[in-house]
Amino acid sequence: MDYSRRKQVNQRSLTGAFVVAAGLIFGAVLPGQAALSDQQVTTLDTIKRDVSAASHSYQLIESLTTEVGARMVGTPGADLATDWAVNKMNQLGFDKVWVEESDAQLWQRGDLSASITAPYPHKLVAIALGGSVGTNGKPVEAEVVYFANLQALQDAPANSLTGKIAYVGYRMERHIDGHGYGKAVGARVAGASAAAQKGAVAFVMRSVGTDTNRIAHTGMMRYEDGVKKIPAVALSNPDADLLENMLHREEPVKFSLTTNASGPTGKTVTIANVIGEVTGSESPDELITLGAHIDSWDVGTGAIDDGIGIGIVLAAGHYIANMPTRPARTIRVILFAAEEIGLVGVRDYVARHKDNISNHMIGAEWDFGNGRIYQLEPGVGPSALNSIRDFATYLAPMGVALAPTNTAKGQSDMSLLGAAGQPAVNFAPDGLDYFDYHHTDNDTLDKVDQEALKVNTAIYTLFAWYAASSEVNFHQ
Amino acid sequence: MDYSRRKQVNQRSLTGAFVVAAGLIFGAVLPGQAALSDQQVTTLDTIKRDVSAASHSYQLIESLTTEVGARMVGTPGADLATDWAVNKMNQLGFDKVWVEESDAQLWQRGDLSASITAPYPHKLVAIALGGSVGTNGKPVEAEVVYFANLQALQDAPANSLTGKIAYVGYRMERHIDGHGYGKAVGARVAGASAAAQKGAVAFVMRSVGTDTNRIAHTGMMRYEDGVKKIPAVALSNPDADLLENMLHREEPVKFSLTTNASGPTGKTVTIANVIGEVTGSESPDELITLGAHIDSWDVGTGAIDDGIGIGIVLAAGHYIANMPTRPARTIRVILFAAEEIGLVGVRDYVARHKDNISNHMIGAEWDFGNGRIYQLEPGVGPSALNSIRDFATYLAPMGVALAPTNTAKGQSDMSLLGAAGQPAVNFAPDGLDYFDYHHTDNDTLDKVDQEALKVNTAIYTLFAWYAASSEVNFHQ
Structure with a gap:
């Protein structure tokens, strides 16, 4: 991850003042939202049990780092990564898989x-x-x-x-x-x-x-x-x-x-957002988005940044694609291109889909490494808050606290979708060691905490299924 | 450190069998040795208090790594290190300072x-x-x-x-x-x-x-x-x-x-053991030796391997040189050259001083990094064991246990002096992280644990003073 984190930090520091001015949002009882049904809880329990015990996201990161490696914009690895992602999505049971190409500026490191x-x-x-x-x-x-x-x-x-x-x-x-x-x-x-x-x-x-x-x-x-x-x-x-x-x-x-770094070359290279969907059974036009970025720096193998995100969102989509019953809404997994060089892929995505943001019901990105998730912050319409609270209550035994604020705009790439109007949930993981490895040769597979990854993959899968099976309009 | 560690490990594995065969040495009461006198304990307490609170050894490592850096045999850094060590010993109050030159094979890394x-x-x-x-x-x-x-x-x-x-x-x-x-x-x-x-x-x-x-x-x-x-x-x-x-x-x-590594070049380069003495007040010909090695690999700055050893033995010599009263015996600090490429400097030392080993009363080297000392193993004559036991009892509150064996032959360079007949004490530090940094670019000043270094410097100073002020013949 890169720029978006700064944005996120700025939002956080503003948040403090907001809380003081507005009082704690969740202190007030908000009407009109049902708690999770027994049936929903049963399904969530199944997902939690299955995904917490699986190592699918780790296997995906192992595959990506071993078979593709680094994938900086403008290098052969970037194209290899596009092919890898398309093939994986197809193998994993996604219903639709496509790429959306655009251009990015070429920069070359040199010696x-x-x-x-x-x-x-x-x-x-x-x-x-x-x-x-x-x-x-x-x-x-x-x-x-x-x-x-x-x-x-x-x-x-x-x-x-x-x-x-x-x-x-x-x-x-x-x-x-x-x-x-x-x-x-x-x-x-x-x-x-x-x-x-x-x-x-x-x-x-x-x-x-x-x-x-x-x-x-x-x-x-x-x-x-x-x-x-x-x-x-x-x-x-x-x-x-x-x-x-x-x-x-x-x-x-x-x-x-x-x-021998090239500076701005004036040349452009083709980049590709890779998108896969698990089609919803009742409201397929309503999208729950899961994001990560497919590019990395040329150093390391991008296991942490953002192989972990890729592993988590692909594993979540795969699990739901293979459930006996599909949730109502569509899960759209977006692997954004060219995040590291300035959120370039997501800019193209927003430009292409700007007339359709009201169908993007809610999204979550993973681009912050290795640690266990300790907090969930929503950024949803006020009438959707009670539902989020119920979901957060479900996650609480997994160590996830509900933030007292409702200002999330999406993390990393998804910050631009948030700015364009997509509701979001920001999951905050323990990032104490993230910047030990960030943007370095040391960003390699051995740094992945496999136990934390299982829990985090379960949480994202739970979130995706919860949001996709919900009738709540998170915009409102 | 390099080869000697292997030797040390082999000794340890032999030690187990020895204990079974011979019984625990310290189980038997041995006659003929007095406990530490009140006056000795008072002086040891003063040394412990002063050196545990000082950061002199750290300052020496900072100076070495900043002003000399890496010092592989055959590089300009090796000669710079010789000059640095001679100057430091003179500044620190050593009474005699000299170098003993010999030859080592040249090897060059290349790209x-x-x-x-x-x-x-x-x-x-x-x-x-x-x-x-x-x-x-x-x-x-x-x-x-x-x-x-x-x-x-x-x-x-x-x-x-x-x-x-x-x-x-x-x-x-x-x-x-x-x-x-x-x-x-x-x-x-x-x-x-x-x-x-x-x-x-x-x-x-x-x-x-x-x-x-x-x-x-x-x-x-x-x-x-x-x-x-x-x-x-x-x-x-x-x-x-x-x-x-x-x-x-x-x-x-x-x-x-x-x-482009050179392989054996057939060329030799001059290496230099740097030796400094704090002359004893009563028996100046009886030597207590403290060793470390002055060369490093060309990677990193050799802060851990063996900057720490250099810092400890120079700081110990400096403290004793500046005490109001000199102990009876001479403290000889030896910074051995060309340890990394096969204990070359110490071979020359042993060859030069082979007729004088009976005057080397006892020695200790430091070449195992960063951790707190947790054990002392002697390698002395049987009649000297009670004195060692008294000294070990004094160190016990500092977390140092006495090993149940009496087989130490000296660590690293000093293993060859042990083989030549010099009694030894081997201090064993916690080496859990030593091989994280060993022989790498990562062997730099920031890795030095300053608190452990203070304690370890105090222990080496205590050992040097104890042995130099003792009347015990550790050979017997």
């Missing part, structure tokens, strides 16, 4: 080497930020100037970095809901242009990540219009520590960087 | 790239094993054949690997005393020649390491005389997982390897 050259030579672990330009085939070597965070860089005097390399050492905080990301990612997105505006020849930052491995974290950056494009890279956290320990001494520290 | 090329291309994280040859500037590409362990490879039929790449997937076990290393390292040392004997063109193995990071573990290997020298590399554990998941499928898996 990179980074080292400290003074006071003594030391090779560093660094990675180019997504979208960044290269050094034109030759090294850029310059003295490093330290900044504690993006604001300090932005506050530097004009021309104060002429011929220098700007380094931002902000260290991401570890939090269960991942809100440290929002505080750290600004430097990644805007740091290069901020540095270039002061005359810097390159921008280097501490990785946006909570681990202590010598593995650097990539992720998208953006150049400001009209500002010189300079190379932009992230160091692993231990390399950042070393650089800072050197900078705390008296001798100047020089840094040499060669990166 | 490496490794990838799976079929069923689909995937770049792998791999590292050349120390001592290994390269691929003569061009890739070696071949089908991979799986073996569960070294024995399975050795059992393969003659000529069964002609034109193939042999892969050994043995996964190292995690144990507090590190004995999983001994079971895993055989493949690293002997795998390449075993594979070449069956016709293989390269040898690939799962890293000897307990982590799940995409960071591979290096370490020494050896070619058998008369067997063709083939390239030898280790994969990171997640890469090994992926390779094995591919190998479990039907399609053949092809691997491409380019490594």
Whole structure:
């Protein structure tokens, strides 16, 4: 996941004020909604028992990471992933499977080497930020100037970095809901242009990540219009520590960087959202959407980001497709393309389906890794709240608390569907270790917590069946 | 640390049988040794209080990793490390500081790239094993054949690997005393020649390491005389997982390897043991030795292996050098060169000082990382055992148990001094995470557990002072 998380964090911080102003929504009794019927509960119990005991989502992640691997936009892996997903959906019993193609900008990573050259030579672990330009085939070597965070860089005097390399050492905080990301990612997105505006020849930052491995974290950056494009890279956290320990001494520290990242190429590549449906038995035009993103960065095998999401939503669709009786509404599983480079696939999806959002009854995405779900927040119409409360009560013994707010707009890709009017449920998993692996070579199959995955897959399957068998209009 | 650990593990497994045969040594009351005097205990208490509260050893590791960094034999860092150590010893108040130079074989790592090329291309994280040859500037590409362990490879039929790449997937076990290393390292040392004997063109193995990071573990290997020298590399554990998941499928898996490792160059480089003494006040010719190794691999900054050892023994020497009264015997701190490539520095030390081992009263090395010391095992003459027992009783409140055996021969470099007749104490630290970082890029300052380091530094300082102020002849 990438940008949407920031949006999510902003929503959360607004939420606090909202609660104070409006009182706790669920404190009031709302009329007009029935509790879950005995029959519904029986079916939910069956789903819970079956899916909690199965390892189908793990098998799907194993298949994806072993047979496809990394799948960055513009690489052969991305096309391989489209084929894999179409084939899997067909094998899994989805009724309709199709792709919706559009275009995305091509960016290529190229090779990179980074080292400290003074006071003594030391090779560093660094990675180019997504979208960044290269050094034109030759090294850029310059003295490093330290900044504690993006604001300090932005506050530097004009021309104060002429011929220098700007380094931002902000260290991401570890939090269960991942809100440290929002505080750290600004430097990644805007740091290069901020540095270039002061005359810097390159921008280097501490990785946006909570681990202590010598593995650097990539992720998208953006150049400001009209500002010189300079190379932009992230160091692993231990390399950042070393650089800072050197900078705390008296001798100047020089840094040499060669990166062959392409910058904006002006070329486009075809991307494909892969969509599969389990057709509803009574109201097939009413859609319950489950989302994940099919692209990954080129590092690792994208097991966590977002192989887990792919595994969960495919396994949920598969289970419901193979139930003896179909629920009333259609389950639509959407594997969005090009999430990592700026929610590109979902933009095409919203543009194509914008006249049909009222049929998107409710959606949930999975794009936050590995941990057990601890909270559910709805974003539904007020008359649908009692039904959500009943469903949340059902989930409570699985460790899922109902948030006191009703402001969810969908996570990751689905934030744009939420903005377009789709009701949503946001499931919040324990994200304490998510940013240890996020956007790194370390995003591999062994990091998947198979026990948490079983529970989370069960919860998504329960949600999909609950919403698809409900008569509640979540818009209202 | 490297080879000596294996030796240590073998000693441990022998120890069990010894105990059964001989009974518990400490069950018998041994005559002739006094308990610690009140004055000794007062001094030990002062040392314990001061050193447990100080961060001197950490500051030394920070200095070494920041100002010198990696220090593999034959690199500029090795010479920088010699100068650093001489300067530090002088600054720290050692009375005599000198170097003893000798020669070691030169090996150079060069660049490496490794990838799976079929069923689909995937770049792998791999590292050349120390001592290994390269691929003569061009890739070696071949089908991979799986073996569960070294024995399975050795059992393969003659000529069964002609034109193939042999892969050994043995996964190292995690144990507090590190004995999983001994079971895993055989493949690293002997795998390449075993594979070449069956016709293989390269040898690939799962890293000897307990982590799940995409960071591979290096370490020494050896070619058998008369067997063709083939390239030898280790994969990171997640890469090994992926390779094995591919190998479990039907399609053949092809691997491409380019490594510019030099193999045996026939060239020698000068290495230097760095030695510093705090001269004893009454019996200056009687030596208490504290050891660590000054070289590291070229990956990481050698903070754990063996920066921690360097920090501990220098800090211990420094503290005693600055006490109001010197103990009777001399403290000799020895920073051994070229441990990683086969205990080369200590061989020279033993050769130079072989006629003087009876003056080496007792020694202890630190070369096992980060964890709190939980056990002390002596290797002393029988009449010295009661004194050791008294000292161990003093350490017990610090969490240090006395081993029931008296078979210690010294750890790491000091195992060769033990073999030459020097009595020893082996301190065993919690090594559960040691092989997460061992011989990898991840061996960096942030991995140092500063609280454990304070306690361990205190214990080594206590040991050095206890032994230097004792009248016990530990040989007898």
